Amino acid sequence: MTAFEIGVAILFPWIFALAIYLVNRHWFSVLLTVLNFFVLTAIGLHLWFSLHGALMFQPPHFVDWLILVYDYGLLLYFLKQGLDRKNPLVSVLALIQLLLLTWVVLIKPPSEVPNLYVDRLTVFMYLIVGFVGSMITVFATRYMLEEDPKREGEFVALLVWFLGVMNFIVSVNNIEWFFALFETTTLASYLLIRFRGDKISVNNALLALWMNQIGGITILLALLFAIHKYGITHFTQFSDHASLALFPLAFLGAAALVKGAQMPFHRWLLGAMVAPTPVSAILHSATMVKVAPYLILRLSPYIHGTLLAKLLIVFTGFVFVVTALLALNETHFKRILAYSTISLLALMMLAGAVGTPLAVTVSLMLIAFHAVAKALLFLEAGVLEKVYHAKTIYDIKHIINKAPFTVFFILVGFLSMTMVPFAMFVAKWLLISEMSELLSRASYTITVAILAIGGAILTVLYLKILGLTINRDEESFRVKLERLPLLFAAPNTLYVILILLATLFVNPLLVKLFGPVTGAVIGEVPPFCGQGLDVCIGNLKLPFWEILIAFFFVVFFPVIANYIHFKVDRTAEYTCGEPLRVRISTYNMVCLGKASPYFETIALALFLLVLIVGGGML
Amino acid sequence: MKAILLLVALLSPILGGIVYGIERKLKARMQNRMGPPLLQPFYDFFKLADKRALQIHSFHSLMGIAFFVAAWFAVFALLVGPNILVAVFLHVLALLFFTAGGFSVKSPYSVMGALRELAHILAAEPILVFAVIALYLTTGSWDIEGILSSGKVPLFEMPLLFAALVLTIPIVLKRSPFDISEAHQEIIGGAEIEYSGIFYEAVYTAKWLEYIFIGTLIFLFGGSNYLIGFLLVALTFLLVWLIDNSTTRLTVHHMMKFAWGVLLPLAAFNVFWIAIWR
Amino acid sequence: MFGFLKRFRKKSPWILHYNTGSCNGCDIEILACLGPKYDLERFGIVNKGNPKQADILLVTGPVTKRARARLLRLYMQMPEPKVVVAVGACACTGGVFRYMYNVENGVDRYIPVDVYVPGCAARPENIIEGVKKAIEIWERKKKERIELPKLVEGVEGEPLDRRTLIRQLEEKFCKRLPGEEEE
Numbered sequence A: 001m002t003a004f005e006i007g008v009a010i011l012f013p014w015i016f017a018l019a020i021y022l023v024n025r026h027w028f029s030v031l032l033t034v035l036n037f038f039v040l041t042a043i044g045l046h047l048w049f050s051l052h053g054a055l056m057f058q059p060p061h062f063v064d065w066l067i068l069v070y071d072y073g074l075l076l077y078f079l080k081q082g083l084d085r086k087n088p089l090v091s092v093l094a095l096i097q098l099l100l101l102t103w104v105v106l107i108k109p110p111s112e113v114p115n116l117y118v119d120r121l122t123v124f125m126y127l128i129v130g131f132v133g134s135m136i137t138v139f140a141t142r143y144m145l146e147e148d149p150k151r152e153g154e155f156v157a158l159l160v161w162f163l164g165v166m167n168f169i170v171s172v173n174n175i176e177w178f179f180a181l182f183e184t185t186t187l188a189s190y191l192l193i194r195f196r197g198d199k200i201s202v203n204n205a206l207l208a209l210w211m212n213q214i215g216g217i218t219i220l221l222a223l224l225f226a227i228h229k230y231g232i233t234h235f236t237q238f239s240d241h242a243s244l245a246l247f248p249l250a251f252l253g254a255a256a257l258v259k260g261a262q263m264p265f266h267r268w269l270l271g272a273m274v275a276p277t278p279v280s281a282i283l284h285s286a287t288m289v290k291v292a293p294y295l296i297l298r299l300s301p302y303i304h305g306t307l308l309a310k311l312l313i314v315f316t317g318f319v320f321v322v323t324a325l326l327a328l329n330e331t332h333f334k335r336i337l338a339y340s341t342i343s344l345l346a347l348m349m350l351a352g353a354v355g356t357p358l359a360v361t362v363s364l365m366l367i368a369f370h371a372v373a374k375a376l377l378f379l380e381a382g383v384l385e386k387v388y389h390a391k392t393i394y395d396i397k398h399i400i401n402k403a404p405f406t407v408f409f410i411l412v413g414f415l416s417m418t419m420v421p422f423a424m425f426v427a428k429w430l431l432i433s434e435m436s437e438l439l440s441r442a443s444y445t446i447t448v449a450i451l452a453i454g455g456a457i458l459t460v461l462y463l464k465i466l467g468l469t470i471n472r473d474e475e476s477f478r479v480k481l482e483r484l485p486l487l488f489a490a491p492n493t494l495y496v497i498l499i500l501l502a503t504l505f506v507n508p509l510l511v512k513l514f515g516p517v518t519g520a521v522i523g524e525v526p527p528f529c530g531q532g533l534d535v536c537i538g539n540l541k542l543p544f545w546e547i548l549i550a551f552f553f554v555v556f557f558p559v560i561a562n563y564i565h566f567k568v569d570r571t572a573e574y575t576c577g578e579p580l581r582v583r584i585s586t587y588n589m590v591c592l593g594k595a596s597p598y599f600e601t602i603a604l605a606l607f608l609l610v611l612i613v614g615g616g617m618l
Numbered sequence B: 001m002k003a004i005l006l007l008v009a010l011l012s013p014i015l016g017g018i019v020y021g022i023e024r025k026l027k028a029r030m031q032n033r034m035g036p037p038l039l040q041p042f043y044d045f046f047k048l049a050d051k052r053a054l055q056i057h058s059f060h061s062l063m064g065i066a067f068f069v070a071a072w073f074a075v076f077a078l079l080v081g082p083n084i085l086v087a088v089f090l091h092v093l094a095l096l097f098f099t100a101g102g103f104s105v106k107s108p109y110s111v112m113g114a115l116r117e118l119a120h121i122l123a124a125e126p127i128l129v130f131a132v133i134a135l136y137l138t139t140g141s142w143d144i145e146g147i148l149s150s151g152k153v154p155l156f157e158m159p160l161l162f163a164a165l166v167l168t169i170p171i172v173l174k175r176s177p178f179d180i181s182e183a184h185q186e187i188i189g190g191a192e193i194e195y196s197g198i199f200y201e202a203v204y205t206a207k208w209l210e211y212i213f214i215g216t217l218i219f220l221f222g223g224s225n226y227l228i229g230f231l232l233v234a235l236t237f238l239l240v241w242l243i244d245n246s247t248t249r250l251t252v253h254h255m256m257k258f259a260w261g262v263l264l265p266l267a268a269f270n271v272f273w274i275a276i277w278r
Numbered sequence C: 001m002f003g004f005l006k007r008f009r010k011k012s013p014w015i016l017h018y019n020t021g022s023c024n025g026c027d028i029e030i031l032a033c034l035g036p037k038y039d040l041e042r043f044g045i046v047n048k049g050n051p052k053q054a055d056i057l058l059v060t061g062p063v064t065k066r067a068r069a070r071l072l073r074l075y076m077q078m079p080e081p082k083v084v085v086a087v088g089a090c091a092c093t094g095g096v097f098r099y100m101y102n103v104e105n106g107v108d109r110y111i112p113v114d115v116y117v118p119g120c121a122a123r124p125e126n127i128i129e130g131v132k133k134a135i136e137i138w139e140r141k142k143k144e145r146i147e148l149p150k151l152v153e154g155v156e157g158e159p160l161d162r163r164t165l166i167r168q169l170e171e172k173f174c175k176r177l178p179g180e181e182e183e
């Protein structure tokens, strides 16, 4: 019975995508995307409540062949794209993969281990994809009306299909299948990024293509060695060789780092912003980059405590701090968001690599709430772009005069990633506490410094942008609430409600949602001791009154502040008595941008270190 | 103990005002002046209450009030709450309102002050976090009562970190040489410039609360030996005021270089050393 | 209640000091008052440098034409109750600059002055005495009474909204020079 539901979760988006593509009508796209949202969320919830332990599941044998054929077709397509666009890098990488894949097929031992593996982590990802991801597709239908109504079907179909691919990739156990789907996400991102078809889009799409193919190659290399040395073809088999099969694990980890756009490979994610905004939203929040922390979490029980894990921590920690610094230097709204995504992905992988129960919980929390916050922020970026024609942070100056709603949503989105009562803050706080706990046993020393510094940088980054949006010179009662199209407003509102509810009910979520998933990932649960809404884990306590009061400050105060009017004299700003009309701007910290090449070089060195030293080649 | 802490938390604006009064008096004595009376901050407080209020817009004024309330709440969470790390982040929350107020008006000085305030957060927050982690490392407790009854004196294990914390205080309290975001002669108070009357009162008082916040953190380094704690607080503030009186303002770059290049390594070195040594 | 609060006025007067084109002689003397020798801070007097938080406006200089609008604007931005002290012969009457083509012959042509401190330059003792007198006057003032600059007849707008008033003042008194255009 459960197998059927998994089939629905994986295949429905594919079918919906096909239907949307063929019909290509606005109302039909809206209908199907909304339906898709309900189906995926319902299936996710149903699976969550009906699943006990892990479910191994063997699809019919012909699927294996189908995927193999599909794999070759995909790689040949990449090869052709490389030749057509005269991009030798793409074609060479595709060729290498073809060779490696053939090699794998030749030496592959017959295996009876089931190819699908569904546990709580998988269902957790279903829920994120279903809830966060499919809301973006709903938004995309309206967005495409403004952009290019003729190609709406194509675009929305691609997005919906992407969700199906994502659902598939988190349920596979076979590494070869994983490779096929990994490359499928690459394909999907390639098609989406070059959607606008102009020169810069195509170039950036090719960039994304070849960078992600490196990830494909590392997966194949990992698979080759796993088969050759240990006879492993499936993820679950690693448990027999935990902490031994470091070479394949390191290469799989490298694939995660590429997919997660970590530092030397971060350019493809930055380039992805040339595509229509829903693409960025879906890449950054529910799909694509979330494969990276997912993979690290899958591997984390096997690499826990090894040198590989420690090198991963150093590397991701470095990226976490450095990308946050580089974001301070950016002016383009979407680029800032992209940098902060890279930074937070590094944090998720760091927590996953640490691999203690609490750290894994933190990683899961970051995955979930980062998905919601980033989806919200990118959709807001889309609204800003289409409704207010604002792209850089200079364009969003004083926007509170025109769009108080939008500003409030942006505020919640940004603050939820760093400020006190929000769930992501709770995650960061738990991580710092957990690292200090480990520090008192003299392990993972440097991480505390990384967390303290990186957190401060991100806080400053978000405050800097928020500062520009709220700048105004008029009393707020002259401002009307803006009216947005329903399909623009509804997804965002849903996300905001989700964020706010998750903030208040963070303890039930921890105990009921993140705890079981942590148990599924590493077989252990953090020592929860909270009653009701008070967070309590071991000796860490965050009572509800602190959450509630801070919540009041952060969420209600900015809203109430727009409706309270003091009946006192108004006066002009102090400008030394000069008759100045001033233009407000902000610091860009240009000096940081100059350091970018050095950062990249160091990151590359660290990446190689992860591969070579972490892989046990030295 | 709990009752005393609660009392301190409730009276913290008054205590902070007294500390500010002492500061003004002592600083005047250091400059060979008479100085204002001890209760001068309260005279200012009452006078400001009797002024006609002017404002730019209500959002701005409310942010000033929110700054005061949130700062008080941060002190409250530090003294009464079960986790001092959360209190440090609540302190950042208070500063969020201060900067939001600064950003919300079209006044060049105010916005510049708010931007510089962000640099202050960037410089000081990691070190405050480190200080709390150091307290946890030495006493094994995240809450203030546990630290005060731990039977240990964190100062003895964390002298370098304590030095770093002391040198961070000018950054947090905006005292010379790091009074960059306030810079009275240059940007006339920065983010607080546009407040007047009763609204300025909120901002003025919120700054007293920071004395209590920082003072408590310093006091905790005395651990369960309260005498050392009180001595530390007294000597630290004296040192900070001395530095304030004898240095000139530096730039943001100097501050960032000093905080991240000197203080942070100092603190990190101490913490890591102790962690590995044990 | 307000009687209680009023008692603290004299203990904490904050000063705004504005130079309307003086020779700097009087300004030096004002600064001397704040220094260690005369130490005005022992009376709680602080030089705030910010009209919004100031109570006493110390004006020096004969009010040049360029300084005129700025003086009015600063005066408008001070919250009531407030007092104005004209320091030095220039500020009282124009002093040695009187009847020059570019000066306005004293502060009181534009804003109501409460205390005149004579002298060229005014002595610190005189200034302290003047401030003391000003505080006495200030104690009698009410915060309800809005004080406006002179010569603002013809400037319209609700008296509550000083923003509009300041804008209109700008138009009336402040002719922009070439190159000072708004952006």
Ligand code: SF4
Pocket (backbone or CB within 6 Å): C022, C023, C024, C025, C026, C027, C060, C061, C087, C088, C089, C090, C091, C095, C096, C119, C120, C121, C122
């Ligand atoms: S009164 Fe005399 S000393 Fe004072 S400003 Fe005028 S000219 Fe200078």
